[in-house]
Amino acid sequence: xxxxxxxxxxxxxLGFIDISATKDICExxxxxxxxxxxxxxxxxxxxxxxxxxxxxxxxxxxxxxxxKVSVGKPQDISATGSLFLKNLLFSSAGTYQAxxxxxxxxxAKMWTGRLCMMDKVSKPRLSYVCDFKFNAVNLNCDVxxxxxxxxxxxxxxxxxxxxxxxxxxxxxxxxxxxxxxxxTAANKASKEISDIVRPTCKSPPPPPPPPPPPxxxxxxxxxxxxxxxxxxxxxLFISPLNSAQSMxxxxx
Numbered sequence: 001x002x003x004x005x006x007x008x009x010x011x012x013x014l015g016f017i018d019i020s021a022t023k024d025i026c027e028x029x030x031x032x033x034x035x036x037x038x039x040x041x042x043x044x045x046x047x048x049x050x051x052x053x054x055x056x057x058x059x060x061x062x063x064x065x066x067x068k069v070s071v072g073k074p075q076d077i078s079a080t081g082s083l084f085l086k087n088l089l090f091s092s093a094g095t096y097q098a099x100x101x102x103x104x105x106x107x108a109k110m111w112t113g114r115l116c117m118m119d120k121v122s123k124p125r126l127s128y129v130c131d132f133k134f135n136a137v138n139l140n141c142d143v144x145x146x147x148x149x150x151x152x153x154x155x156x157x158x159x160x161x162x163x164x165x166x167x168x169x170x171x172x173x174x175x176x177x178x179x180x181x182x183x184t185a186a187n188k189a190s191k192e193i194s195d196i197v198r199p200t201c202k203s204p205p206p207p208p209p210p211p212p213p214p215x216x217x218x219x220x221x222x223x224x225x226x227x228x229x230x231x232x233x234x235x236l237f238i239s240p241l242n243s244a245q246s247m248x249x250x251x252x
């Protein structure tokens with residue numbers, strides 16, 4: 001009995017997990033502020049004799065019977081029963097269900113889909129920095145609220161398939177002059193592309209030569225005084241020599 005109860009509990013738990021996981025799956029995505037979205041329900045044989053019903057989170061939002069619309073507006077659906085959503089908000093998220101019934105009340109077709117709403121991606125701002133030390137150009141794709149976004153890059157109109165980060169580094173040798181770059185930020189509901197940027201990375205000019213050593217300038221009086229001092233030193237040096245020579249001659 002205890003084993004049966006435990007098994008029943010495991011089955012119930014697995015069922016709950018499965019239901020929760022299913023509940024989080026979204027078949028449709030839209031951006032907040034998006035002007036329109038068509039829910040992809042199609043019934044080709046739809047006629048005025050059919051009963052058409054749409055619900056949003058179990059709330060009736062459209063009802064037509066025998067060609068007469070009592071909830072919603074006639075223009076809310078297409079000729080095949082698709083529902084048109086307009087001016088979407090976060091409150092537009094949820095489960096939508098369509099039902100088409102024959103005049104006798106039997107079901108002709110049913111569709112259920114879950115819509116998830118996301119923030120609209122803002123336009124990226126692309127900037128770059130030339131790195132001459134590593135001979136590269138570093139690009140940055142800056143966007144508001146980057147969490148959860150997927151990034152892509154193009155160089156001269158060609159997608160760089162291996163680049164999915166908000167930053168990009170390209171060798172100046174590989175660049176070969178001025179290349180044109182764009183970056184795109186996207187989520188499941190919207191995407192935006194940056195303006196084209198053409199990095200201009202020219203090697204900086206060589207540093208200027210060092211300045212010549214400063215010249216020493218003296219006044220005329222200073223030069224004359226220095227020469228006089230030098231002459232006096234020479235005389236002081238020569239006088240003892242002359243005296244010594246005189247004494248030597250006298251002794252001889």
